[in-house]
Amino acid sequence: MNTDQNKLPCSYFTDTKPLLLENGTSIDELTVAYESYGKLNKDKSNAIIICHALSGDQFLASKNPLTNKDGWWNRMVGSGKPIDTDKYFVICANVLGGCLGSTGPTSINPSNGEEYGLNFPVITISDMVNAQMRLIQYLEIDKLLSVIGGSMGGMQVLEWAASYPSNILSAIPIATSSRHTAQNIAFHELGRQAIMADPDWSGGNYIKVGTNPTKGLSIARMTAHVTYLSEASLTKKFGRRLQDKEEISFGFDADFQIESYLRHQGLTFVDRFDANSYLYITRAMDYFDLEKTHKKSLTEIFEKTNIKFLIASFTGDWLYPPSENLMIVRALSAGGADVSFVNIESDKGHDAFLLEEPEFDDAMRGFINSVSIEAKI
């Protein structure tokens, strides 16, 4: 990751009013890099925020200038798509702690003019949401039609609903959890250890030193990527097929297609992601525990909420399995919330929410449509 990221073509919002963080410190100069799609209507009632996942970014439905690939949710968001940009104004902001333009460890620390690196404060999901709230206030939007997100995006959605219930009409947390489980934390720890074990991480000072822990970061990505898939999808896609060879090599080259695929995933990831950002964002996810942050049970947090919820999970997702999502549904139901829950049959693992699942699309379209009818849009 280089430091001229501010040149990425998207919108920027900067705020010199300090952003107080959950750990007690603050960010004195906040930048939020964001993309928006569609048009904000006159009474500013058609705005939707979409929160991205760990390795996502603000390039939701437009070409990512770093990878030159389509936006990560191009399938879901656009003209005539389930989240229809002909009708809604869709905002997606790079998270606080990210590395694509929003304030994060690669940003310049205004107090000393150097990159933050490990001097960047340890941020949380609620800090991310507070930064987005600043953006929404700047855009003078009082009420969001919906807040939507999968995985870490879903955590932000839950945090939005818990912290700013009067600012949102509906919420769609997808394939997520109200707190990180031991297994979730364990996988993140593997990734972080891989990064920190890379000598080029240089104690977190790699930008200053002029190195880049690409090995560590790509191993972190490889580990994480496996958790986004499923045994069924791996078997279907790769099986035991060999990569460009007829026989095994009796060596440690990428004999199998799955090895080659993972290596490729790791290698391409380092071109668009910063290692320290990866540490900070995974930490924020690990610390996520809605009940602990709000010092109430899930049911109490959402008791008598007026927010309309759609929760979606996928049967083949073992990272944030249906049971975790159902726990949220249970709590919402117990608290009297208006909640819908769809559990989509899919063998594609956690990544299913990003992939072609027509039943999921229909549920999204229908739900958002019903919310917009109720909001008279």
Added chain:
Amino acid sequence: MNNNRTDLELITSLVEEGIRILDVGCGNGELLQSLKDKKNVKGQGLELKQERVNQCVSKGLSAIQGNADSDLSLYPNQSFDCVILSQTIQATNNPKNILIELVRIGKKAIVSIPNFGFWKVRLGFATYGKMPITKKLSNNWYDTPNIHLCSILDFVDLCRELNIKIEKTIVLSSNKTKSYNGSPSNWSNFFGEEAIFLIKN
């Protein structure tokens, strides 16, 4: 499951204005829609089939995919003003447990059943010695979802055993309906094709 208009209308008539209801086995949301339109209820549906949940959600109705047999435990005591189970109890694995759950989570519950004591059912079996097929019970024995059929009297007995109070009963036969405060008459077990019970703990 809510494929009977009269059944739907009668259940709607038993529901009070503006209350919070749970429709167990809500299908594609026909009853929920009717209750929303006519009684302005805050409705929530529970349905086994994903496709039907999607249909509900796409109509703007709130629904959860789940199983009546296992997922009613999800809801805390008295969390709904009224819980509705329309033409479904006979298709569940454990009707007794479900009945207990209905009056636990609902201040009141409405349960409608096809009556296996209906004279046409009796006549069909007595005459042909085969599993009866009627308008209400239209499946063959081998492909019916109805694994726990009962008569009106059976249902009344079970309520008594569980100390569940029957507040009201509506019995339907062909196009006639008869309402009872409390349990229905024994005759209704012969002439009624279907019964709707308003019960509470």
